[in-house]
Amino acid sequence: MNNLNQDLLSNDLIVTPAMQDNLSAAAKWGRFLAIVGFITCVLMLIGGLWVANKGLGYFYSQQQAMTLGITYAVMAVLFFFPCLFLFKFSTNTLEASRTSNQDSLESGIVNLKLMFRFIGIVTLIMIILYVLGIIFAVIFASR
Amino acid sequence: MHNPSQTGSNQPTLSPEAVNALLASATWARMLGLLGIIGSVIVLGMTASKFGKYDSIEGYAIFAIVFGIIVLLPSFLLFRYAGKAKVAAIGGRTDQFDEAFNALKGFLVICSMVGLLLILAYIVLSNIGWSKG
Numbered sequence: 001m002n003n004l005n006q007d008l009l010s011n012d013l014i015v016t017p018a019m020q021d022n023l024s025a026a027a028k029w030g031r032f033l034a035i036v037g038f039i040t041c042v043l044m045l046i047g048g049l050w051v052a053n054k055g056l057g058y059f060y061s062q063q064q065a066m067t068l069g070i071t072y073a074v075m076a077v078l079f080f081f082p083c084l085f086l087f088k089f090s091t092n093t094l095e096a097s098r099t100s101n102q103d104s105l106e107s108g109i110v111n112l113k114l115m116f117r118f119i120g121i122v123t124l125i126m127i128i129l130y131v132l133g134i135i136f137a138v139i140f141a142s143r
Numbered sequence: 144m145h146n147p148s149q150t151g152s153n154q155p156t157l158s159p160e161a162v163n164a165l166l167a168s169a170t171w172a173r174m175l176g177l178l179g180i181i182g183s184v185i186v187l188g189m190t191a192s193k194f195g196k197y198d199s200i201e202g203y204a205i206f207a208i209v210f211g212i213i214v215l216l217p218s219f220l221l222f223r224y225a226g227k228a229k230v231a232a233i234g235g236r237t238d239q240f241d242e243a244f245n246a247l248k249g250f251l252v253i254c255s256m257v258g259l260l261l262i263l264a265y266i267v268l269s270n271i272g273w274s275k276g
Contacts, residue, residue, distance in 0.1 A: 012158055013156060013162060015237075016240075019237060019244055022245045022247075025248045026251055032255050033251055105155050105161065109157075109168070115168075116168045117168075120171035120174055
């Protein structure tokens, strides 16, 4: 893909005021969403710790409580990284729109790419695990 | 790294590296958008085929609208962002970048609203749970 666009991308594209407005608005909402995401991460982590420690009354065994608690904690960690990338995208883009700093703009857009890539890879892994789970369930059910 | 002064303008510019990063983000965003659209259409189709689970057509309509706002609309906006960003990056068209960033803004607005509502619902339901427990 890089080779294909080498000629087309040889010159810098000027960021028009309309582009800048849309990008700034996206960055403001992105920052808000990232903060909501960080809060959700903390809530998930607290929930996971609570279930692992004191959730025994709600479950049949300590093992079940621990499994659920660890699952919550892993989900919180997985959820943290896209929020971090989104926060970096937002703060860098907003800084770029304030100061016209080229490095900040580029860093922001790279973080946007990292966010989508991370979510994409995690989604693909989840889908593969789901499919494998269904296949194993069918195999074990047919025995 | 590129300096705006090199382009003879005070306006910031998108360097080739930044455009490439946008192109890569568009590729992943298109995949995520497509998965979201396909998943939500499957869920809505399966629900529509089981009208008996709902008391009335209105029940399904409310479900479809809520589900559409939570999953289908952000997925569509993500897909739109991906398409526009790809066209803009390959063709070097700033008008398409406008529309791409507008779609990205819409996607982030809806996700923010849904996230906020989910946290509020979580807090309200937790309080109800605590008061009953």
